[in-house]
Amino acid sequence: MDTPTLLQHFRTHDVPLVLSRSGEPVWDDAELHRTAQLSDPEGYALLALVPGVLPWQRARVLLRTLAATQDGLAERTRATLAKATRALMFGLPPAYALTVLLALRRLRANHKHVTRAVVAFVLEHPEADALIEARRPALVDCFEHALGKTTARACARLITEAAGTAGSDGGDTGRYLRRSLLRFTADPVLAAKRVRALYAPGTYGVPAPQEPPAPLDPVREYPPIVTPTNRGDIAATLVHLYQGGPVAELRPALAGYVARATRGLPRLDASVAMVLDTSGSMRGYGEREWALMSQAVALRLVLAEVCDRFTVVETGGTEQAPAGSADLAGGLLDALGTGPDLVVVVTDGYENHLPGDLARVAATLPGAGVTTPVVRCLAAFTKGDDLTLRDPAPGLPGQAFWHQDDFAGLLAWMFAHCAPGVNWIRATMLGRLEGGRT
Amino acid sequence: MTSLATLLPEPLDLGGYRAGTPQRAGALTMVPVYGPARPGIVPPRSGLKLKRVVGYGQVELSNGAREGVAIVPLHIGYIQDAAQNHALCASALLGAGQTRRFDDACCVQAAQGGYLEGRDQWFFVLPAELRASALALRGQHNYSKLWDEISELNRACGLPSRGHLEQILSRRRATLTQFQSRLELMPGQLGALFFLGDRFAGLELAPDPVYFAEVWTALVCFAYGVAAWRAEPEPEEARPYEAESLAELRAELARDRAVRLAEVASWMPAPARDVRMVEEERYLDLRLSTLTAGGLAGQVVTEHGRPVYASVFTTR
CATH class of the missing domain: 3.40.50.2300 (Response regulator)
Known part of the structure; x- marks a missing residue:
């Protein structure tokens, strides 16, 4: 992976990721991303977390990382990719992340890590309630792609019925829900509530959240008048x-x-x-x-x-x-x-x-x-x-x-331009993912 | 450093002054000049003030210093919002505390009402393209006398053909003021030789480094910067040196620099002929004279025959 070239591309190539009418995601730099991801999946994903990387480039890295198989990767690498994926999903404006999830559906990417990521986005997004209200059809598409349409709808039906017959989460229904859905989530109660919302009637014209819930770059407030002493x-x-x-x-x-x-x-x-x-x-x-x-x-x-x-x-x-x-x-x-x-x-x-x-x-x-x-x-x-x-x-x-x-x-x-610097970037971004310095 | 002894025509002798290492910014080359300082002259920004504009073409300046004579820089002009900007056609000598009215100033902003006052003003020096005409028009009481030349300059700059110098100085200020960073004022520098392309453009000499520092921006950005901006070359692709090691590269760079420095030295004008020096005014031992020679014009202040201040430029 040519880190300096790739990082420069990430910082400067500001072209949206588009889903065409035929269903294929359209991105002019797909080959660059594919090559980089194949050569170093972890370094590639971590590089997207560097401050200053453009949102549409982060979306591409998210797409490429999720679309690729993780067969053969070490457990530690998979864990890092899972954290990087989550950081990117919640570090992007929701519309960008949703475009990536829809692209995964079009690409028929159905790895287990895709299921986890989609379920996390749909059911654990900090602004999931507002997002479900505003983007219900798209989120349902993603959700059904992640679980499989039949399974997703069965889960939704069982959750709705369970709510009607309070407390019947044991037995076959409970096992089915755990196996099919709830094992992918950290908070089953919240997940069930949001699945019900996902399949409930929608409200027309609700505005969608625009801002990333966990921005990867610190939110900067520029002074209206710059002076030598208000620049840090x-x-x-x-x-x-x-x-x-x-x-x-x-x-x-x-x-x-x-x-x-x-x-x-x-x-x-x-x-x-x-x-x-x-x-x-x-x-x-x-x-x-x-x-x-x-x-x-x-x-x-x-x-x-x-x-x-x-x-x-x-x-x-x-x-x-x-x-x-x-x-x-x-x-x-x-x-x-x-x-x-x-x-x-x-x-x-x-x-x-x-x-x-x-x-x-x-x-x-x-x-x-x-x-x-x-x-x-x-x-x-x-x-x-x-x-x-x-x-x-x-x-x-x-x-x-x-x-x-x-x-x-x-x-x-x-x-990024010197060999020891590549390890420095990796260590710094891993530190960010571990909750250290951001 | 190169001696400048023969640069100015006799009887002016720049012996004792030396040229430093050239600097370049696009088409403009500046060679710093070092030499003996003449302390006690009041510099233009901290000592000289525009007091008011009495009427169109009539500008009043004062030397606010407690002591020391002020040398008014040749072709100084003042800019202020909502007032008609003026420039002087000649230099002058003002004693400490003295106020003087210049009735031969030129308005440099056609059809702009209002008089300059002593507040929020900044000064410039007329662009090189206008200086010969301005000097020739000294003594003429006609505030619009430079409007035709300003219109022509504007047209040459691709701007509306009007007698508004402000079109260039203010609207292009962000570009022009970069010349004060593209060319660095050197410690101890009290003068400069300017070249546009490979042609001598002017010599500016101040009594001391403080005076020169105060007039530096006006000279480099406006007097010579306008012509340099018009002639700004397209950036060239960097040609590598033929060097196979760091040591060879260092040697190649040194050799190439020596060639280029010698080239600048070859641009120095030959000693002028047919020189005419006309004394315009005096203050104690200081003499202000107008100089004209083949292709050169300007004004110089001397003391006991030694130059104290000079602003000499090409007229071609």
């Missing part, structure tokens, strides 16, 4: 330090914020070198003064905590006194000289010292026998910055960031 705690504290704020108060707070940002993250068993643009423009001007440098240094502090071996090459002035022009190409060569597993170029994108050199040097690396991955992280003031003239090396993989909340996705994206 670390950067805000750094700005105050740069502006001459009280060191005795700010330094301990800074350490605390960095510790909080990195708590629970596994260590990256790799050597990472950062080329840090410390030119005058990284300091910025007027109301944006220190905004870019503070966020770049926030990233530097986080990487220093996470990476086993971490080197920084500054080009221009210094972190505290950014000045002069940036020689990004020279900085990259210096960074490569330290023998890293990964080089991260952090810049505002303005290559002042003979622009084009970074691109030429980067283009030469493969021919010069250098296989070390190089990525560029573009420090921006807001997510709406015009970056047209700020791409010093379009051939290098690049990602912009402006807020501390971007770091979760950014770290996974940059680490």
Whole structure:
């Protein structure tokens, strides 16, 4: 599995998954997903949990993971896939997840793990009552596909009858329901109630829930007016330090914020070198003064905590006194000289010292026998910055960031480019599934 | 660094000034200039204020500093919402606390009512395309005298053909102001040589680095940035060097850079001939003169024959 390429695709290919009139799901990147899933089913599913992956890509991973057989997989892998499946189902907007379940029906995917997933979605969804009211026919289709039409309807009839003759859940009826349905659910009483609702008369025009009940990415609230000090705690504290704020108060707070940002993250068993643009423009001007440098240094502090071996090459002035022009190409060569597993170029994108050199040097690396991955992280003031003239090396993989909340996705994206980073992503996402850091 | 001794025509001598490492942003190349500072000159942003516009074409500036003479940057202009923006045709010397009315200013926003006041203002320097005309029109009391040239510039920029410089300066501000980041002001820098493509475009020299830092944005973004924006080249695909190791790559990069730096040095204009220097005004030992030479024009402030301030540009 080509993790960096796949993750980049997951983050950028925003095309809906469509069910055609003929019944087949239509997705232009099916082959990419199929190949990735076959090569590493667990890594493929976990990669979809990385912050910043697009919802329609997560829907594809959910579809592909459920549609594939789990024969031959280790018990531990199956358990992980079950957790990832659940996280994806409840981490997607309900309509997206429902599209996947309907696609599974069209594909006639009837593995046991599909049954479990569909029953969980229909009967255990946190907003199942509202969902059943709004999308009853589609949910019935999925439910009957999961259990088999005859079995599903028999279960519904028996549950309805049992409710009429209170307490008759023992004997053959109870055994049948347990064997056919209730063994797939965690709460039989709630499941029975929802099956009755599923087969009850509907109400026309009820709005369906739109939001995912358990979002995979933290819900972010963007400030209406961005300032250098409302882009995350670390950067805000750094700005105050740069502006001459009280060191005795700010330094301990800074350490605390960095510790909080990195708590629970596994260590990256790799050597990472950062080329840090410390030119005058990284300091910025007027109301944006220190905004870019503070966020770049926030990233530097986080990487220093996470990476086993971490080197920084500054080009221009210094972190505290950014000045002069940036020689990004020279900085990259210096960074490569330290023998890293990964080089991260952090810049505002303005290559002042003979622009084009970074691109030429980067283009030469493969021919010069250098296989070390190089990525560029573009420090921006807001997510709406015009970056047209700020791409010093379009051939290098690049990602912009402006807020501390971007770091979760950014770290996974940059680490994906080096071999130890793939294990880091796996460990981090497994930690999320185990209820650790999210 | 390269000596600039012969860049300006005699009797102006830039001996003692040195050119630094060139920086490039699209079509614009900037070579920083370092040299002896002349302390005590009031810089334009922190010391010089637009006090008011008395009438169309009549602008009042004041030197609000307690001490020190202010050198008004050549072709400075002021922008303010809901008022007619003005630019000056010439430089000037203002003593501490002095207020002076310029009756030969140009309106740069045709048909916009209202007078500029001393609030919420920011300044620019006229785009290079207008500077020769503006300098030639100094002394003429006609507030609309630059509208035809502004219309032509707008047309060349693909904008409506009107005498509104604001069409470029304000509406394209987000693009133009990127030049102050694409080209970095260097520590200790007190001047710059500008080239558009491979052609010399202008020399800007300030009394000291603080003064130059204050006028930097106006120069790089507006005086030279407009022409550079118009000539912005398409991004080129990166051509790899021929190198089979990191050491070879480093050597190739150094060699290539040396070639390109030498190329920039070859763009320096030959010493000008047919130079005319006309003194316009003086303040104690400071002399403000207008310079014209073959293909060059501008104004310089000298003290005991040594340049203190210069804004010289090509007229072709």
